[in-house]
Amino acid sequence: MLVLKDIHKVYGKDSKRVEALKGISLEIGQGEIFGVIGFSGAGKSTLIRCVNLLERPTSGEVFIDGVNLQHLTASQLRKERKKIGMIFQQFNLLNAKTVFKNVAMPLIIDGRPKEEIEKRVNALLSFVGLSDKAKQYPDQLSGGQKQRVGIARALATDPHILLCDEATSALDPDTTQSILALLKKVRDELGITILMITHEMNVIRDICDKVAVIDGGVIVEQGSVLDVFSEPQQEITKNFVRTIINDAIPPTIKALIKEKHQENDSMYLYRVLFKGQSTHLPLLSTIAKRFPIDVNVIHGTITELQGIPFGHLIIEFQGEPSAIEQVLSYIRQQEVTVREVDIHGA
Numbered sequence: 296m297l298v299l300k301d302i303h304k305v306y307g308k309d310s311k312r313v314e315a316l317k318g319i320s321l322e323i324g325q326g327e328i329f330g331v332i333g334f335s336g337a338g339k340s341t342l343i344r345c346v347n348l349l350e351r352p353t354s355g356e357v358f359i360d361g362v363n364l365q366h367l368t369a370s371q372l373r374k375e376r377k378k379i380g381m382i383f384q385q386f387n388l389l390n391a392k393t394v395f396k397n398v399a400m401p402l403i404i405d406g407r408p409k410e411e412i413e414k415r416v417n418a419l420l421s422f423v424g425l426s427d428k429a430k431q432y433p434d435q436l437s438g439g440q441k442q443r444v445g446i447a448r449a450l451a452t453d454p455h456i457l458l459c460d461e462a463t464s465a466l467d468p469d470t471t472q473s474i475l476a477l478l479k480k481v482r483d484e485l486g487i488t489i490l491m492i493t494h495e496m497n498v499i500r501d502i503c504d505k506v507a508v509i510d511g512g513v514i515v516e517q518g519s520v521l522d523v524f525s526e527p528q529q530e531i532t533k534n535f536v537r538t539i540i541n542d543a544i545p546p547t548i549k550a551l552i553k554e555k556h557q558e559n560d561s562m563y564l565y566r567v568l569f570k571g572q573s574t575h576l577p578l579l580s581t582i583a584k585r586f587p588i589d590v591n592v593i594h595g596t597i598t599e600l601q602g603i604p605f606g607h608l609i610i611e612f613q614g615e616p617s618a619i620e621q622v623l624s625y626i627r628q629q630e631v632t633v634r635e636v637d638i639h640g641a
C-alpha cells in the first residue's frame with residue numbers, strides 16, 4: 296500500500312519560487328491501478344518523482360507498506376527503492392546495450408549471481424513477449440517494444456509498486472492499447488500496485504480503478520473511475536471527461552431551448568444517467584407505455600467503464616407538467632439519476 300500525506304514541493308527561491316505540490320494526500324491500495332491526470336504543469340511528474348524520493352518533498356510523508364521513506368538511512372532507502380519500479384515516456388533505455396543487458400542492469404547493480412540473472416531476464420522477456428529480441432539493441436525496436444523492455448527492466452527486482460510516467464504518451468493508439476493490456480497483466484498476474492500519471496483520459500478509462508485529478512499542485516477531485524466519469528464535479532474534470540464521453544447538448548438543441556424560453560414556452564429536457572444494472576432496464580419504453588407523455592431522445596452515449604456499462608441520454612418529455620412529475624419520480628425510483636437541463640443547456 297502506498298500512502299502520501301500532505302506532500303508539498305517547492306522549487307527555487309524568492310522570485311523564482313514555484314510551489315509545484317500544495318499538500319497532496321493519496322492512499323493507493325495493494326493491487327490497485329491508480330491514475331493521476333492533469334494538464335501540463337499541474338505537478339504530475341513532480342508528484343511521481345516524490346514517491347520514490349527522486350525528488351525530496353519539501354514537507355509531507357511517503358509510506359510504502361507502512362514504512363516512512365523519509366525516516367530511512369541512505370542504505371535502507373536503496374533497499375526500499377527496489378520495491379518501486381518505474382517506466383518513462385521516452386523509455387530511458389541504454390542504446391549501447393542489448394535488450395537482455397538493459398533488463399539485466401538492475402540485477403547486475405544489485406550483485407546477483409550470473410545464473411540467477413540469466414534465468415530472471417529470460418522469464419521477464421517471455422512475460423513481456425520479447426523472448427526473440429534479447430540480442431537486439433533498442434534502436435532496432437519499435438516504440439511499443441522499447442516500452443516492453445522498460446517494463447521488463449522495471450519488474451526485474453520484484454517491485455511491489457510500478458510508477459508509470461506518461462508511459463504511453465509517445466505511442467500510437469494501437470500500441471498504447473497493447474502496453475495498457477500488458478500493464479493490466481502486471482497487476483492481475485503479479486499483484487503489483489500501479490500508479491500512472493497521464494494527460495490522456497482514455498488511459499484512465501481503459502485501465503485505472505481509481506483516478507485523481509491534479510490542478511495547480513492540488514488534487515481537486517478523486518474517486519472510482521466509474522463515479523468520476525459518470526458524475527464529474529469540477530469543471531476541469533468535466534472537460535477531461537468530455538474528451539472521451541461527449542455529453543454536450545448539440546448546438547441546434549441549445550438554440551431551440553433559448554428560442555422556446557424567449558417565447559415563454561417550456562421544453563422539458565432532462566439528462567438521464569444510467570449506471571451498471573440500470574442500463575439494462577427498458578426504462579424509456581416502460582415510461583412511454585405507462586404515462587400519457589411522449590419521449591424524444593435528443594442525444595446519447597453508452598460506454599463501458601471497468602466492465603460496467605454507463606449511459607448518458609438527453610431526453611425531451613412532451614406532456615402535461617403533472618404527468619412529467621410522475622415520470623420523474625418513477626425514474627428516480629429506478630435508481631437512475633435524472634436532472635433538468637437549464638436554459639443554457641447545462
Ligand SMILES: Nc1ncnc2c1ncn2[C@@H]1O[C@H](COP(=O)(O)OP(=O)(O)OP(=O)(O)O)[C@@H](O)[C@H]1O
Binds near residue numbers: 314315334340342
Ligand atoms: N526542477 C524544477 N525546477 C523548478 N521548477 C520546476 C522544476 N520541475 C518542475 N517545476 C515546476 O513545477 C510545476 C509542475 O511541474 P511538473 O513537471 O511536475 O508538471 P507536469 O504536470 O508533470 O507537467 P508536464 O506534463 O508538462 O511535465 C511547473 O510549474 C514547473 O515549471
